[in-house]
Amino acid sequence: MKKLLIFATALTFLGCSKTQSIQEYYVAKSEDPNFLVIDIPTSFLGINNQVLNQEEQAALESFQKLNVLMFRKTKANAAQFPEELAAVRQIIDGEQFDPLMTLSDRQFSGKLLLEGSIERPDEIVFFGAAVDQGFLLARLIGSKMQVEKAVLLAKALEREGALDNAVEAIGQML
């Protein structure tokens, strides 16, 4: 009986052993030369708040930034690739995220996930991996993002030429 108890306790601990969070993974890999990390705040869109109406402003503010992590596969780091792939998959397939869409093939796999409620998610994650090229992990981070306003927001951004601003800002950064 005692053995059983120990076994049960061990199982419980295994069950809630904390896996690395996505944020911890980002931080850990930002030092690794095989990775490229880009942080794009919505301010890069170069939108003057005054040109937006109140509804558009609130929607824009609910989205905070886009965080991109890339692993570019080369001959030198090819051995590291399966390891990193497994690490990321373990994080995104954990309980923190709900999958929205999944595509998986021999050459390519892609996954769209969400954290938080469907109406007001706090994070939307895209993970794409190509066997011979590497992978990309993109996080759209916000706070209670107004998803249903995305179409409205996209229209406002198009009106203000925000995409060109962002491309320019990122270009300067690189």
Next chain:
Amino acid sequence: MKKSILMIALITATLSWGQDVFEKYEYDDSVSYFSISPKMFQMLAQLSLETSDPEADKFLRLVEEIESFKVITTESKDISTDIQTWVDQHIKTQNLEELMRVREKGAHVNFYVKSTKNDDKVKKLLMFVTDINEDQIKLGNRKPETVLLYLSGDIDLTQISKLVNEMNLPGGQQLGKLNEK
């Protein structure tokens, strides 16, 4: 001691119970897998997307009625057998009825549904394609042996064949024939 073994067996059984055949092979090399989760459909419905094309709008409304969509294709014989087992079990536990069966030289296609009172609407649709041996059936650069498509929601059979056709999957044409009956 016997009791504890039984317990462990029970726990393992419950753990593996929730796993369906789609997720099981998600990362398998001899499998192609595509799925859209209920949450994605709920989110799409929220966006209330509209286009200027009435045909596309019709298509979007159709999509909003779907709850879950999964498709798996494989070229592996072993996995095909496992999928077959899952399908057989699923039909039993979920009380699915056979809607139609098409035997052609190119492939065997079976449709199973969970029907509702309305003849045109079903709650679940399972399309199971096996013994694919025709050259023109190709998905990308691979030749699948077995295809399993799973749909749940408030599904209008007369509309859904369009969706399957759009994706250019084997079986789409057969499903289209449903409209003619």
